Amino acid sequence: MTATRAGPIVDAPASVELEHASRWYGNVVAVNDISFTLRAGITGLLGPNGAGKSTLLHMIGGFLAPSSGNVLVNGEPAWGNVEMYRGLGLVPERESAYDFMSGREFVLANARMQKVSDPLAAATKAISLVELESAQDRPIGTYSKGMRQRAKVAAALVHEPPILILDEPFNGMDPRQRLHMMGLLRQMAAEGRTILFSSHILEEVERLAETVLVIVAGRLAASGDFRQIRRLMTDRPHTFTVRSSNDRSLAAALVAEPKIAGVSLDDGLLTVRTSDFGSFSRTIAGVARATRISLFELLPTDESLESVFSYLVRG
Amino acid sequence: MNMVIAQITLRQLLNRRRTLLLLLLAGLLVLIAIIFRATGGDGARALTFTGRLLSTFGLATLMPLVALLFGTGAIGSEIDDGTVVYLLAKPIPRRTIIFTKLAIAALCSILLTAIPIFLAGMIAAGGPADGLVVGFTLGSVIGSLLYCAIFVALSLVTGRALIFGLLYVLIWEGLLAALFAGTRTFSVRQQSLAFADAVANVPAHVLEAQLPLATAAVMAALIFVVAVALAVRRLGRFEVSGERA
Numbered sequence: 144m145t146a147t148r149a150g151p152i153v154d155a156p157a158s159v160e161l162e163h164a165s166r167w168y169g170n171v172v173a174v175n176d177i178s179f180t181l182r183a184g185i186t187g188l189l190g191p192n193g194a195g196k197s198t199l200l201h202m203i204g205g206f207l208a209p210s211s212g213n214v215l216v217n218g219e220p221a222w223g224n225v226e227m228y229r230g231l232g233l234v235p236e237r238e239s240a241y242d243f244m245s246g247r248e249f250v251l252a253n254a255r256m257q258k259v260s261d262p263l264a265a266a267t268k269a270i271s272l273v274e275l276e277s278a279q280d281r282p283i284g285t286y287s288k289g290m291r292q293r294a295k296v297a298a299a300l301v302h303e304p305p306i307l308i309l310d311e312p313f314n315g316m317d318p319r320q321r322l323h324m325m326g327l328l329r330q331m332a333a334e335g336r337t338i339l340f341s342s343h344i345l346e347e348v349e350r351l352a353e354t355v356l357v358i359v360a361g362r363l364a365a366s367g368d369f370r371q372i373r374r375l376m377t378d379r380p381h382t383f384t385v386r387s388s389n390d391r392s393l394a395a396a397l398v399a400e401p402k403i404a405g406v407s408l409d410d411g412l413l414t415v416r417t418s419d420f421g422s423f424s425r426t427i428a429g430v431a432r433a434t435r436i437s438l439f440e441l442l443p444t445d446e447s448l449e450s451v452f453s454y455l456v457r458g
Numbered sequence: 459m460n461m462v463i464a465q466i467t468l469r470q471l472l473n474r475r476r477t478l479l480l481l482l483l484a485g486l487l488v489l490i491a492i493i494f495r496a497t498g499g500d501g502a503r504a505l506t507f508t509g510r511l512l513s514t515f516g517l518a519t520l521m522p523l524v525a526l527l528f529g530t531g532a533i534g535s536e537i538d539d540g541t542v543v544y545l546l547a548k549p550i551p552r553r554t555i556i557f558t559k560l561a562i563a564a565l566c567s568i569l570l571t572a573i574p575i576f577l578a579g580m581i582a583a584g585g586p587a588d589g590l591v592v593g594f595t596l597g598s599v600i601g602s603l604l605y606c607a608i609f610v611a612l613s614l615v616t617g618r619a620l621i622f623g624l625l626y627v628l629i630w631e632g633l634l635a636a637l638f639a640g641t642r643t644f645s646v647r648q649q650s651l652a653f654a655d656a657v658a659n660v661p662a663h664v665l666e667a668q669l670p671l672a673t674a675a676v677m678a679a680l681i682f683v684v685a686v687a688l689a690v691r692r693l694g695r696f697e698v699s700g701e702r703a
Contacts, residue, residue, distance in 0.1 A: 204547065206698035223694065225549050233547045237540040241466060243473050255462040256548040298544065 158182055159203055159306060159337060163212035166198050173198040175361040176212070181339055185332045187352030187369070188341040195361040196341040197236060200310050203339070204233045216306065229257070232299035236310035236341075238291055242284030246275050246294045249283055250301055257302035269297040272327060288315025296324065300331070307331065309340040313347055325351050345443055381420045385413045386440040387431065396434045400426055414444070460550055460558045467562040470535060471528055480524050484574035487515050491582035500584060508583040509664035512594040516575040517650050521601050522627040525567045529609025530619040532563035533693075537613065543698055552693040560610050560686065567602040590665065593657035601650030604678055607685035608646070614692035642668055646681070649674040 159181040166174040174195045190196045201207040202214045205221040205228075214221045221227060241249055250269050254262035270279050273293040278286065283294060292315055300307060307328075313321050328351060332338050342348050348355055348369070355372055357365040365372050387393045390413040394406045397415055402423070405416040417423040424441065431438045471477065494507055533555070536542040545555055575598045579591030586592060608626075613619035635645035642648045648667070652674030655667035667674070 201698055204543075206543065206546065208695075208697065225551060228547050228549045231547070233543065235540065235543045237543075239539040239541050240544070241470075241541055243469055244466075252462050252466060253544065253548075256460070256545070256550060258549065 158215075158217060159339065160215040160218075161199075161203075161212065162215070164199075164202060164209045164214050165211045166195075166202060166207060167210050172361050174202065174209075174358075177358070177361075177363045178212075179356060179363065179366055181337050181354075183332070183335050183337050184353050185328060185338045185340070185351055186354045186356060187348035188339060188356050188358060189345065189348045190341075190343065190358035190364075192343055194343075194358045196343075196358055197310055198361075199358065200308055200339070200341055204231070204308055229302070230304050231306045231308065232302065232304040234292075234295050234299045234307075234309040234312050236314070238288065238315075240283045240291055240294060240298075243282060245280050245282055246270065246286070246290070246297070247279040249294055250279075250297045253298035254301040259302050265301050265303075266297075269301040272300065273297045274323060289317055289320045292316055293320065293324070296327075305335070306337045307339070309338070311342060312340050313342065313344070321347075381417055381423070382444045383415050383417070383423065383427075384440075384442050384444055385415055385427065385438065387413070388437040388439070389434075392434055393431065393436045396430045396436075397427065400430060402426060459561060460554050463545060463550070463555060463558045464562050467532055467559055468566070471531055471562065471566050474531070476527050476531075480527060480570055483520055483523065484570050487511070487520055487574045487578045488581065490515065491578035494582050495584065504583050505587055505590065505660060505664050508579055508587060508590060509660065511582055512575055512579055512590075512654075513651065513665065516571070516578065516594060517597060517601060517647055517654075518632070520574065521567075521571045521598050521650070522605055522631065522647070524570045525563075525602050525605030526609055526620065526623045526627060528563040528566045528570075529606040530613045530623055532559040532606075532610055532613070534613030534617075534619050537696075538617070540698075542696075546696070546698070552696075553690045556610065556686065556689045556693055560606055560689070563610060564603045564606040567606050568599050571602050572598045587658075588660050589658040590654075590660050593654035593665070596657055597650035597652075597654035600653050600678060601646050604646045604649065604681055604685075607682050607689070611685040611689040611692070614689050614696065639668075643673060643677055644681070646678075649678045649681075653678075 161177050161179055164174060164177050165172065177199065188196050188199065198207060202209055203216065203221055205216075205224060208222040216224070216227050216231060219227060241252075244252065247266060247270060251262055251266040254265045254269070259265045270276055273296050275290065275293050275297060278290055283291060286294065292312065296309070296312065299309070312324065316324060328338055328340070340351070352369055354367065355365070355369045356363060357372065385393065390408060390411070394408050394413055394415075397403050398406050402417055402419040403415060403426070404418045407414045415427070417426070419426075427438065427441065490511060494504075494511075533542065536545065572595050576591060576595040579587070579594055583591060609619065609623050612623055616622055630641065631645055631647050634641045635648055648669045651665070652667040652669040652671050655665055656671045658665050
């Protein structure tokens with residue numbers, strides 16, 4: 144594990160700036176008049192599926208031209224600017240990588256294409272950062288989702304870019320890998336990098352991002368310090384779906400808890416509504432332990448998130 | 459030319475099962491020549507047979523099919539599966555990506571077309587046959603390069619490059635160029651035959667090009683430049699769609 148350095152290692156402050164950026168496809172507006180500036184630190188781009196997060200990230204990544212407005216990376220337009228990639232790393236959402244390559248070959252190829260001075264050393268370091276050493280010589284085609292994701296992250300940071308853009312980086316990762324990746328991103332942010340990641344899972348953004356951009360139906364619904372936005376978000380019931388070894392008994396036990404607003408068991412799916420988002424995971428863990436029920440899965444539902452977003456938009 | 463992209467492209471193109479089918483097709487050309495020779499084909503009959511074999515099987519069938527699969531797959535497969543973003547998100551000019559992809563596609567096509575044509579020609583004719591074999595080999599090198607340029611550009615214009623490419627080969631090259639003299643000027647096959655004819659010193663019934671060499675050379679250069687310029691332009695403006703459909 145690499146120790147966190149005390150001071151920033153990134154010399155020049157990197158910035159991403161959107162000025163009234165919009166993007167439409169025919170009559171469909173995917174991103175609508177969005178303006179913000181990103182500086183060093185971690186920013187979470189939060190929004191339901193189809194809200195325009197990927198379109199926004201693709202515009203910042205130089206893969207889509209804005210239909211109107213400007214998307215600037217370090218003061219230069221992102222579109223049509225290949226030199227920008229010397230200082231920018233991208234982790235696309237799509238799982239595809241070169242399946243016939245080993246993880247090591249893939250990361251090394253990215254290092255060479257980035258023209259780093261010592262590609263071998265850079266690839267070794269990046270693979271170690273994402274803890275992919277044990278699988279580095281296997282073809283990517285044999286990787287699990289989480290391993291692929293880590294290989295993609297290693298490839299994106301192999302040239303140590305000051306700006307890192309990640310589209311749903313935690314998809315497919317198990318909880319341990321997720322924690323490790325969050326630690327890695329925090330470490331890179333502490334080194335002075337500008338990191339923007341998208342997610343449709345509120346909890347991921349809550350745990351990682353200092354600043355948050357909430358995008359709903361192509362518009363920026365809220366932006367700023369996460370704690371302030373969270374207060375808006377937590378001031379209303381949240382819904383989780385739960386899978387356990389005995390959903391019915393767990394439901395009965397949960398109903399007795401004061402912070403549980405409601406429990407339903409429809410078609411074998413246990414759904415729990417809670418008035419306290421923050422303490423719910425502790426509450427359910429305590430109840431499960433007391434009733435000797437094993438928890439398999441605990442997911443904040445998209446519907447809950449959608450209602451948070453509509454709540455924000457209304458507010 | 460970028461060596462990393464070249465290596466990736468080479469592995470991509472050669473790793474596929476369809477490459478094995480192309481090898482079989484190339485092998486079939488040589489096999490036909492061997493069978494012809496083994497069954498006593500020689501003399502004037504051998505020259506005529508070699509001309510027909512290399513023209514119909516070599517230039518009209520093997521060359522466009524090989525170039526179609528390699529040309530459309532060189533960057534088209536990365537566009538299809540999304541891996542193209544790993545090339546685009548690098549400080550590499552788009553034209554370098556196109557030149558590299560085209561060079562590798564053309565190299566693979568030439569290897570799988572020109573070598574079998576040369577071997578089949580030498581076997582069937584029992585030797586160089588007054589420049590006939592070298593002529594067809596040269597024609598296939600030029601034709602492969604042109605076809606690859608067209609098919610690389612096509613894969614950046616449409617997501618169905620393989621189908622449109624096949625239709626182009628069958629309808630434009632196979633049908634229209636045979637029926638109408640005007641369309642022959644734009645036919646890669648006819649241009650390749652013109653180059654072959656320029657080198658070969660054989661009777662007209664063995665090989666007779668329907669395009670003058672100068673016309674073929676000018677049109678070939680024009681087609682190549684336009685196709686490459688189109689591919690560079692398309693990749694320069696290539697957009698990776700944001701939301702998943």
